[in-house]
Amino acid sequence: MAERTEMPCHEVRNVHRSFWTGGQRVDVLRGIEMSVASGALTMLRGRSGSGKTTLLNLMGGLDRPSAGEVMFKNRAIHQWSDRRLTVMRRQEIGYIFQTFALMPLLTAWENVELSLRMAGISRTQWKDRVARCLELVGLTKRIHHRPFELSGGEQQRVAIAKAIAHRPLLLLADEPTAELDSHMASHIIAIFRDIVEAEGIAICMTTHDSTLWGAADVVYQMADGRIVTE
Template structure:
């Protein structure tokens, strides 16, 4: 698979290089201190009713490996739009988004999809589970879609569900689980293919404060055990204290 990377010179020319073979002795990227993701001068606007609506206005940010980063802001502040750009689901009108060595602002839809499938997991406010499948089958489906060999499914599914505290509920379907338990299944699903980054859009919005605190505890646990970076949106001030870094958004900009 080909990938975009930054040439090490003053002009930072973008060139396309064939991916090098994996080196088992190399230091995993997620253990390095350099940013996992960098956003530079990103702007995003949409045409609404013939008028230009500016949603993001010059965003600058970094995601450091093994941190829990929160995007705080009211509805309409631009949090979800930024999360979509970070995850390669959309592209900016201006600016740069570097995920590892991948230039999301330059790559095609297919190139970004390949990166997401391998390196990024998503958690949604509405859980996004298949209602007729058990917790086990939902996580197994995520592995199937990521192209993980079948021989690894059983061990990995069991590990992920145990990690989020659902060892005794893994064969229940979503309607048999509480909201907090459903979100735990969604987390297990998101980490199953061993991504380096998890993006979570308001993961505690549908939960009460106690369940929200438990989800935050799960996040801290998987950062430590799975070596994952998490970036999430929230408007809940009660969970901000567990974050390593908080970016506060107002009208498409970060404020100090």
């Protein structure tokens, strides 16, 4: 079991994000201050439009702040080039989306392998790591099935295994339980807790499901582009 640590993996410092549309400026994030600790499950909760997904995109280097700092392992990634950010995303960050983002013609095993290939992991490590990740999500008996042969919950579990295969420091999940029933949603969160303990990584996810908040180490309430409670 990985040792729990409270050291911050990710810090967002006075971050603002604005967009221009129809000649008007829309302020999506307004002075966000937050951190995500290694070995902890952090949740962002709030209504649609509160800025959760925009914040997650900034944390993952998929977008840049209009002002403020985005720090990942004490590195100011908001100042990095697109090329450097691409390498970081492939090697140090895992992503999970509402849509499972699996390759439809590949088996569960092959989908997880793809993550290792993209991260440049040596092929000699693939077999053991893929087996380990699919074991963590409880899919050892479904490794040869393609996405269309799996239930929604099983597809999401493959997506989780794929997201952690390259041993990221940070896992970002945008509404990962939105398409699942309450039972399967609880099961996915239990898997996240197992991953936090077994892998020692930081997980930050967005959700509007109040039944899941109790499983988090930290919950940030967002409203109108601000953190209103922790």
